Amino acid sequence: MTVCRGVRGAITVQQDTRDEVLSATRQLLALMIRRNGIDAADVASAIFTVTRDIESEFPALAARQLGWLEVPLLCGYEVSVEGSLPRCIRVLIHWNTDLPQADINHVYVRDAVRLRPDLNVLPPVDFEELERWISEHLCEDQSTAKSFPASQDPAAPGSDVKGASGA
Numbered sequence: 643m644t645v646c647r648g649v650r651g652a653i654t655v656q657q658d659t660r661d662e663v664l665s666a667t668r669q670l671l672a673l674m675i676r677r678n679g680i681d682a683a684d685v686a687s688a689i690f691t692v693t694r695d696i697e698s699e700f701p702a703l704a705a706r707q708l709g710w711l712e713v714p715l716l717c718g719y720e721v722s723v724e725g726s727l728p729r730c731i732r733v734l735i736h737w738n739t740d741l742p743q744a745d746i747n748h749v750y751v752r753d754a755v756r757l758r759p760d761l762n763v764l765p766p767v768d769f770e771e772l773e774r775w776i777s778e779h780l781c782e783d784q785s786t787a788k789s790f791p792a793s794q795d796p797a798a799p800g801s802d803v804k805g806a807s808g809a
């Protein structure tokens with residue numbers, strides 16, 4: 643019977659840069675997709691959180707870059723508990739599947755492995771091969787280029803928005 647299951651993932655970045663946030667989120671999603679055999683058509687929605695020290699980009703953009711153009715996506719802030727792991731991107735994917743909850747593979751990588759050591763059963767990853775898979779699955783659609791319209795892009799020529807966060 644097909645039901646909606648949650649698939650969790652988390653990854654950290656060394657610095658809050660747009661490239662790092664997008665690249666780390668693409669890696670995290672690619673690992674989750676491949677470990678579980680997730681097809682975008684079966685994804686009901688995905689929720690991302692970032693710790694408050696991440697503000698350079700919406701991780702949802704990385705999902706669109708991988709072709710999740712019709713999946714409803716949402717980003718928000720993680721609860722700022724004192725002493726918790728910094729620069730962390732978390733995701734919860736709602737996936738329609740026949741698999742029982744016990745067979746879902748959650749993915750915690752880099753420093754995020756310490757968040758749920760009980761769920762950390764990821765086999766060794768060949769990151770060069772993973773990056774090749776990601777490049778083969780990159781979507782060239784316009785909606786993946788920017789996380790906000792050009793008219794609100796502070797970097798766009800002629801923009802009257804100064805220092806906007808893009809939110």
Ligand SMILES: O=C(O)C(=O)C[C@]1(C(=O)O)C=C[C@@H](O)C=C1
Pocket residue numbers: 650651652720721732757758
């Ligand atoms: O799984 C994680 O990412 C955690 O940090 C663990 C945990 C939890 O206590 O279960 C804590 C905070 C997150 O919002 C989600 C789950």
